[in-house]
Amino acid sequence: MSIPFQKYHGTGNDFLIIHADEHVPDRGALAERECDRTVGVGADGILFLAPEEKFNPPRVVMTLFQPDGATAPMCGNGARCAAEWTMDRTGADSVMIDTQAGTLRADRDGENVVIEMTPLTFVPDEVPVMADEPVLKAEIEGLEVSVVNTGVPHAVSFVDNVDNVDLEAIAPPVRHADAFPDGTNVTVASPDGSGGFRQRTYERGVEGETDSCGTGAVAVAVVARRLGLTDADPVDVHPPGGHLRVSFNDRGRPTLAGPVEHEFDGEVAVEPPVEP
Incomplete structure (x- = not known):
């Protein structure tokens, strides 16, 4: 059938x-x-x-x-x-x-x-991640990451150039790290030269890189703002598959457009x- x-x-x-x-x-x-x-x-x-x-x-x-x-x-x-x-x-x-x-x-x-x-959270128990306080810059399995839940957990790492990252090599150890009871998505981002960010994401459940990840784009934007890497609103994020735009509405919740x-x-x- x-x-x-x-x-x-x-x-x-x-x-x-x-x-x-x-x-x-x-x-x-x-x-x-x-x-x-x-x-x-x-x-x-x-x-x-x-x-x-x-x-x-x-x-x-x-x-x-x-x-x-x-x-x-x-x-x-x-x-x-x-x-x-x-x-x-x-x-x-x-x-x-x-x-x-x-x-x-x-x-x-x-x-x-x-x-x-959905409302985002850096609270460790709600991500979830094994930590006593929000993970904003910590090394996990050799990768410096910030950890946030934007509907699903993301470990975000800012690098000089996402093209130079062997994502299939560095992401799986982080995705399966003991620090993440439910596992995590792994997202790398780099400045695009115009105030936005380029993005690549290794997705939990797909177990590989995808052409785009919406929760990952939001994670890039909110972590970049939290770390002081941008104060823009909206934040343009460019995964391999195209252009996404993350804004923050009057309720303080992120919106994703594309x-x-x-x-x-x-x-x-x-x-x-x-x-x-």
């Missing part, structure tokens, strides 16, 4: 979107198979979306399964893709997204989808093929 999906991406961070009403016996196994870029469709995750269009603005419940088959409570670009999918269905320019990390509002702004992110594209539609089998 096959079920339909739509594929969306936000600055290269790509997702298969499946209506939550579709019967999938094992969502984690489906994500492991179809996110694989060799044997599956290829994606950074699968979003199962349950629209609740009776509300104004419309609401959608988002559940993200990552390529390792586990769920993640929050994904900035995933939430923006979920918002675009809901806007495409309803014609609305604003939607509410219920995630495991809280309820978020997203709005269309020209070519961009802007989402209000383009979203609907790539194509297709079908996937809900069960793996039978071996001959």
Whole structure:
């Protein structure tokens, strides 16, 4: 049996979107198979979306399964893709997204989808990270990092040039460090010469570098402000896949803005093929 999906991406961070009403016996196994870029469709995750269009603005419940088959409570670009999918269905320019990390509002702004992110925290128990006080500059597994939760944990390291970083070598030891009970994403950033930052992120659950990471972009912006590396608002962040903009609204919460594209539609089998 096959079920339909739509594929969306936000600055290269790509997702298969499946209506939550579709019967999938094992969502984690489906994500492991179809996110694989060799044997599956290829994606950074699968979003199962349950629209609740009776509300104004419309609401959608988002559940993200990552390529390792586990769920993640929050994904900035995933939430923006979920918002675009809901806007495409309803014609609305604003939607509410219920995630495991809280309820978020997203709005269309020209070519961009802007989402209000979850409240951020440097509090060690809430990241979580094994520390007695906020980790603003500490060496973990040989990398100097600042640690923040922007919906998911991030260890952020500022370097001279992100292109010179062997992310696949330096990130896994930090991602799996004993200091992080739940693991962490690992993000490196460097000044772009125009007041913003370039970004690369090794994502927990993907277990590799992605073209873009929305929670990572927010982490770069908030840590840069906390360390006094910028006082800009908005903060422009450039992952490999494009341009994101992080602002801070009148409630003190970060917002993430960037383009979203609907790539194509297709079908996937809900069960793996039978071996001959």
